[in-house]
Amino acid sequence: MFPGATPLRRRRLLLAALSPLIVPPARAADDPTGGDPFRSIQWPGLQREHFGADARVEFDPRVQVRGPALAENPVVVPISVAVEGLPDVQRIVVIVDRNPIRKVLEFEPRPGRALPAISFRFRLEQASPVRAAAQTRDGVWHVGGTLVDSSGGGCTVSGVTRQDGSWAQTLGQVSGRVFPELDGRGARLRVRVMHPMDTGLVGGIPAFFLKRIAVHDAGGTELLRLSTFEPVSENPVFSFDLAGRPPGPLRVSGIDNNGNRIEGTV
């Protein structure tokens, strides 16, 4: 549930969700946050920038974003996104209002292969809403979020492996494992890729980060695709939920912004 959401808004959300043809309630002219449940002044601008001026954007409780109320370590803030009861999710975009670089990742689960759910860690510069926007086949963006408080400074400190120089020895290493899902259906894929994920916001250290990761099964079928950006934490760990038990080993491939290729099997 969104903090501060009124029963009226909830009803509107429900209406909007049940009937995609109903235009969402008009924005109150005097609300500079554009009806944002988090009351973020950045929200209207973020919507335009990431979804386009004409996009249909709705707050939707079926897009669940979970994270800690307080970021104990602002360079490793864990988030889990799960979309439940919303069919035909094409992609999930994660945006952080008050980060210097707002977009964290864009996840494309292949329909029938991977579920619209992802866990990851990112760097948080200051207290902010963390939002996930799930786009359905009709083009509508369904938005959920959570508020994370922070001691600050997550994007502007260099990572541990950058400080001790060890990143060069481990760059691009892939490790991971497929875990059986609890109820026996599907599977949980967890992947770690060693990469310093430099944000470019630390003096003298240019941006150096993973750009794309894809996972294919042993038969060459693509299961999911992920675009990652600077705020993703150093040596990223991702959790994905697969729709079935695909034939393994799974192939993880990717590339960073310097053209280094990532290859590994799980």
Add this chain to the structure above:
Amino acid sequence: MSARSRMLAALAAWVAAAALAAPDAATLDYRLSARALAPGVYVVEGANEDFSRANGCNIINTGFIVGDDGVLVINTGPSRRYGEQLRALVAKTTPRPVKQVLHLNLHPDYFLGNQAFADVPRLATAATRSGMRAEAKAYEDNLYRLCGDWMKGTEALLPDREIAAGPVALAGRRLELRELAGHTASDLVLVDRDSGVVFAGGLVFVDRIPTTPHARLPDWQRSLDALAGQPHQVLVPSHGPVVGDARGIEQTRRYLQWLDRSFTAAAQRGLDLVEVMALPVPAEFRGWAAFATEYPRNVVHLYPGYEARTLQRP
């Protein structure tokens, strides 16, 4: 546990509840009070809570021991003001001068009151000194954010002398330092041989979720075993009430064992951090102070180590 130590514990709990005055934010007065645990051995008790403006970020039990020619101060609290008020409290309690300050580990409320003790030797182990050097800036920033005005004028003043395990020089006293580890890389325990009072530092938490930013659980468990074999009449944890029995040692041991088992099982199932934070926690632990804030921190500090082992290639 003897009848005598049981009585001592009950008395200690009662006096603690009666004596702990709420800090006054208007005057930035921590309203510290010294409670005698034995002749010349005092504890200065903080709130059994998490850092907050309401408690002035005073959540630590500091202490001091009066010798024939001077006073040994054990930890200096979270801020310059705390240090100043602690020093005034010592002066009110005894005419003897402060001779030295001892830091039991590197955490911020063990040394951020040091500015009030700039004129006396400040002792810590080599590992604690280097840890403080590395973390001091972040500690200042973090406590300013959490505690606001209470931190005014606080700057980290580091310990200036090294100390190792062994006897501590204080005339007329038989004090012994043990160096253990696990809560941090170096955890000192101060034993007053005459009174049987043990200042256990961060190794023991009583009725409070342990903090783990520098924890190594196997080492910590070994240290608790060592402490369980250490005869004592009164145990002063850094956080939580003073006890006359092994309750704190047992509580800390149980909690760390549970964390280890729970995180091992979660990593085997493939859970991610947020899911681990949402796992069920035994009622006993949920009833301890600072549960809501400290347990998620435990997860962030320790779980990545467990999951990394399951994700590595066999």
